[in-house]
Amino acid sequence: MPFADPQTFAAIAFDYLVIGGGTAGLVIASRLSALPAITVGVVEAGPASYHDPLVTVPGRFGEALGGALDWSFETVPQPALHGRRLQWPRGRLLGGTSALNFMTWTRGNKQDYDAWEELGNAGWGWDSMLPFFKKTESLHQSSVTHQQTHQSYVTETDHGKDGPVATVHSKEYSVPHQHWHATLNSLGLATNTRHFGGSNIGAFTTLTSVDPASRSRVSSATAYCLPNIARENLHVLVNATVDKIELERHGNDWQAIGVTFSSGVQRFTAKADCEVVVCAGSVQSPQVLELSGIGNADILHKAGVSVKVHNRNVGENLQEHMMTAMIFELDPTLSGPDELRADPHLAKAAQQAYDTSRTGIYAMLPCALSYAPLAQVVSRDNLEQILSKLPPAAKSRDEVLRKQFDQKTRGQIEYLFDVGNWSPYYKSSAGKVYGTMLMMLQLPLSRGSIHIPTDTGREPTIYDKPVINPRYFEGHGGEADFEIMSECQKFADKICKTAPLSSVIRKRVYPPESTALSGGEEFRPWVRESCITDWHPIGTCAMGGHEGIESGVVDDRLRVYGVKGLRVADASVMPLHICSHPQATVYAIGEKAASMILEDREAGLGETRK
Template identity: 65%
Template sequence: MTIPHIPSITPSAFSALKFDYLIIGGGTAGLVLAARLSTHSTITVGVIEAGPMTFNDPIITVPGRFGESLGGRYDWQFETTPQPGLNGRALKWPRGKVLGGTSALNFMTWTRGNKEDYDAWKELGNEGWGWDDLLPYFKKTETLHQSTPEHQAQHQSHFDAEHHGTEGPITSIYSKEYSVPHQHWHATLNSLGLETNKSHFSGSNLGAFTTLTSVDPTTRTRVSAATAYYLPSAERENLHVLTEATVQVILLETKNDEYVATGVGYACNGEKFMAKVSHEVILCAGSVQSPQLLELSGIGRPEILEAAGIPVKVANPNVGKNLQDHMMTAMVYELDSTLIGPAELRTNPILAEAAEKAYKTSQSGMYAMLPCALSYASLSQVIPSPTLSSILSHLPPAETNRDQVLEKQFVDGKKRGQIEYIFDIGNWSPYFQREEGKVYGTMLMMLQLPLSKGCIHIPPKDHAPRPTEINNNPVINPKYFQGSGGALDFAIMTHAQRFADKICSTKPLSTLIRKRVFPLEAKEASPFDPVAHPVTGEEDFTDWVRNYTTTDWHPIGTCAMGGYTGDRAGVVDSRLRVYGVKGLRIADASIMPLHICAHPQATIYAIGEKAASMILEDRLK
């Protein structure tokens, strides 16, 4: 990767500038906005990012080292509260703390939601956010590098060029090669009734497919918002990026009896500074920290603010609510010992050296590979009809417009990808301890449209003399398997888990598998082991799902668009303007009112693109 000259700036020099737009968070959407707004030479743009700037750390850049950065210096290392629905377990919640944000930490999966996902947002009254509205922004983000006919035949790397971009900053590609289990994925899923989807970016990702990845086609390195959007813009004289600086508060002033965002207060190297803005502050801190910063600035539920010692400026009880996350389980299988996975590279210097050489010389081998065997299935495809009808008969009464729109996706027979399955080599479970000398594979199952909703709020000051600050971690309470819809989420995951195991018991994938090791196969479990119980001829995963469900790292919704109900149910309007404050917008995953059946990376880029377009439109009015 060729790194252009990157201007450096001191906090004092940054604060002396006159900004038109000031962006909080140099992450996925934030850097899209920075790049697009700064194309206009008359607009001065500032970005404040809490993490460092790095472009050459292999734990970020090398695809096959995905996951190594989690829990380290590039991660905020958040944690949830103990979850009653998970038998009291607290979960680690990684979030990117580096220029590029979570796009520099994720697993580079490039998928798009379904037409119904985005049309549901529009149905709620968020004009301009339906599938047809967003498709131009999805395409604007992307440059598809098409696979050859030979590659398509061998790896099922299909695409429909009409629905992809050709000139966007993010290069989406298919890998050169795949793991051995991937070679059996499509035939296995096809035999179970999940057909191969040859156009999974056209508004339906139902079925099995080989996923695209956000990787550079030449260097086979990660493509993030930092490399794709910031680097080509870095030398612009009207774009200024300050890293390792943490915004502490959004400055609000009263003008004509209404609050206006006029800048931010931030800390850098132990000192405090202010930066002022003439047009807008744009909050792009993500689903965890966007609500946190609103509350620290006096925008939110009065009881939360008062307990934290923060004066209430704009009362909005929806800040931090509506938290939704994809929940995940990870079954682990012992595989044929001749296979090689990521763990083997990390423990065997000879294998690691060979992989490193292949990657450096030909951009191939294990370090160039990513898990790409995906499938999205409707509930009716993975849960027997009588069981599913019984489960859905317990849908809770809809309390809000969002509930009504969401519950339409659960009509029996509805063809929606409510469950995602992924399989690849490696032990992906944080709860299973591998044995040396054995090779493992993991079947991941993820619930896509959760009914459980949680919240994120700043903590109370606990009688301290000073109010709550940015360094006091927010209280993250996803309320997994809780609330009126929690029991239904749990029932769906428990029964869909059987299909996950069925995939691994079906040829040709099963020919690579020696046995299931987590949870233990029912015949091997002791009578006192809670992870496997034979029940009426079918295995019961109830206790195992309760004890080992974790996050898929896809939180959304905490500053959601309000739609028809406005600030009675939302935090921002359909143009992403914060209710009750002029000159303040939010553009990140927190504005999504309902979850999508997809990994959210591509959608967050599209949110950034659309936000930039709206801001420029409003500027010209």
């Protein structure tokens, strides 16, 4: 592949430099370099791993976590979680987390995006975002027989037809998935046949970012980078880490003029004549800004970093989907990924099925999802009691978020079930088959932060892992999150006790069924000791909207406050979370960012400095 070498890369006169070859970064690089007059460079810290089966084979999802392709971040100890540190996987390879995630392709509710626009971020509501959702996607619709058998319904007009990312339903599904819709339907959650149309409430069989022919993962690397890597004006540098953004003073203004990066033991500087676009993700975008002198002056002073632009919001507003994993022992005739990892013979047979016909466990993904409004799983009295303890909203985004509790059209809780033990805290026993019921809070009130360390005894570098503090269940908002999750856990257990799903379940093993109390089961202690991350962090470089730099890091065109020629474009710019897995939304952010950059260039707002 014609990837750049660091010496040559540093000598190129770029128009645009993209920091991070991840989900959004490669979208932007692809769209900008489609114009031959624009020279684009991408700096990616990880390797290009197109052929690694841990990446490409759908049914091996999760195996790469914690390995060489994962940044392997972790949180600081969380007081409200009994001092536990939580693992925070992030993709460290070309394609970023789109090359490491579970390939789930969903879209949030109309109200999720309209809330962004309500905050003053023009052009970020549902109607404005929909064209970019479609632009990134190429839907491969299932046959009528598949739709009727697996409830794999979509409405063609909701989707794109010729975008770079192929989306498709799996050929086949696990036995629990086959019972999912009937079970949820009996509990009052109907099958949603149009969950990409602005409301994803109910049960559905989700699409996946998988190539329909090869049945291999589609990432931003395979969808946006590989088809365009031979362009003479696109230069992609892998295994190189950006140390900081180079800023230059022009009168009273700071201007981004390039980046300093490391490759091996050598350091280089690359120049950008138009813009630098930070696409390092919710963890590392604020880290890069702070190392460059953009952030809270108090933190930068303590870290020994020279302050260029003071902004207290860099690294703040961290929001994350919180998750519990309830484990059940299943019918022993079933099998899943755990059994393949434990038995080489089963793994060999599964690999042969995948290689020859693209079928079997290695071709399957967990696709049985359901989103429920709080009003459907928490009693009104309990919910009102929980919310009554919240203090007045401090910022407009908090006020907008709290409106969610009165909306029965938003699926604030996600439920997902499939074969396998997905809990880091329950140890499987040999010879037994397990299933996991995931319950995920979609619109958390907890607010955390990500910052560079201030206790290294020297000026920190990009190699010093950032301080990730989600503050799970802390403060008034966190206490409300805890109460809501504890209540919603009861419905998760109820799902698994309901036919026909219950027909394949032998018993609950985590938490053990012996914890039941006479007056109904109490899940509060277990939620506190078992809650984990859902790996969907957002908000650390959020759009400020009406409140500008008082509440955000970038404006609604993703331009960093106080610096010319610098934007951020990834999940970190989302001011509020969404009721959805974020992959499709991050792709759309990349598409919208590229469109805005080209619009500003044409309007003369992005003139070169040559």
